[in-house]
Amino acid sequence: MPKITLTVNSEPVTRDVEARTLLVELIREDLGLTGAHIGCDTSQCGACVVQVDGAPVKSCSMLAVQADGTDVLTIEGVSPEDGLNPLQQALHEHHGLQCGFCTPGMVMTASALLRDNPDPTEQEIRHGLEGNICRCTGYQNIVEAVLAAAKTIRG
């Protein structure tokens, strides 16, 4: 079995994995980090999004062996110890989630978007969230939350 070494939320991880193991399977089943959700399992919904070397990816459509040598960030690694980060806080305040199933993926995608584009337009946010499907909110409050978070982060 291939041996892989990576970091997940800054913790070093070394594992022997079957080549067919998906990154999301490693994260959820082996590491017990269940915040990345398996929604559609067909690369459409974005509930499983994590960041690999800072880039949001669908962890159901990437092999664990492809993450060898990378730095992986999941939803479990984004909050400060004493609460929520500005994007999570904005989602809370703007009612940007209802059932919450899509939220981890939304946060992982939108936080990378705000890092690369600190002052996005509404249109840029909507384009940036095209890979994340939400069946509750109709997106309006998610977009408002990302706009608000951008303002908070810019200060």
Next chain:
Amino acid sequence: MQDFSYHKPTSLDAAVDAFESLEDGIFLAGGQTILPVMKFGLAQPSGVVDLSAIGGLAKIDVSGTTVSIGAMTTHAAVAASKDVRRVLPGLADLAGLIGDPQVRNRGTIGGSLANNDPAADYPAAVLALGAMVITNKRQISAEDFFVDMFETALDDGEIISRVDFPVATQAAYAKFANPASRYAVAGVFVVKSGEGVRIAITGAGPSVFRAQDMEAALGKDFSAAALEGITIPADGLNADMHASAEYRAHLIGIMAKRAVEAANGNGGEK
């Protein structure tokens, strides 16, 4: 997913050797098509040859006449390249419309072209710009490269190393995207260069194709108005749950006009 042996060569030659040692091997680029296909059991390779550790395959080189994109370059890297945007903005725009951000962060131009999905975006740019596909063995012109649905001129075990796009005076892409997958229901890439006008259409037929009637009309008058009354026959176009052949034929006309307007700097479909 059925398990497989995993190979990660560091050179093109070693990749070919690994592939040839396998009973039923496949190459893995970004994996945004092949991994979902393997999860469905529609492909069950005995071994996977990962091309990501081969040096020099993810380079973008831009000169005054050519945009050269390494096969392992992601769509996100092409979309974000200031050099590509400076000399061939239509190509950067196209890359930024492929799939969604997560797919663009993994998916590669080489993987997309080798797969030749009838609804993929890149084939339209490759054919309209008259790009050259360079492999570990030879150079293949765009006209020869795309053969049919999911079929290319690549031999078994042949690997794309880069794609060379000639720079055009004006070039733009417009597509009508499936709202879930973002694949092209119909996508039109239009190019105006010193050699004339070329239009390539993806998503609508079994494989990318050119529209000579539209090219002739735009050669005389490069404006959306010049396309008035020119129709593409629905015969032979794709019909599926997403759109009928007639609807795709209609969309080609609309997307062609939008692409011309975008090429002329008057905005266009995003």
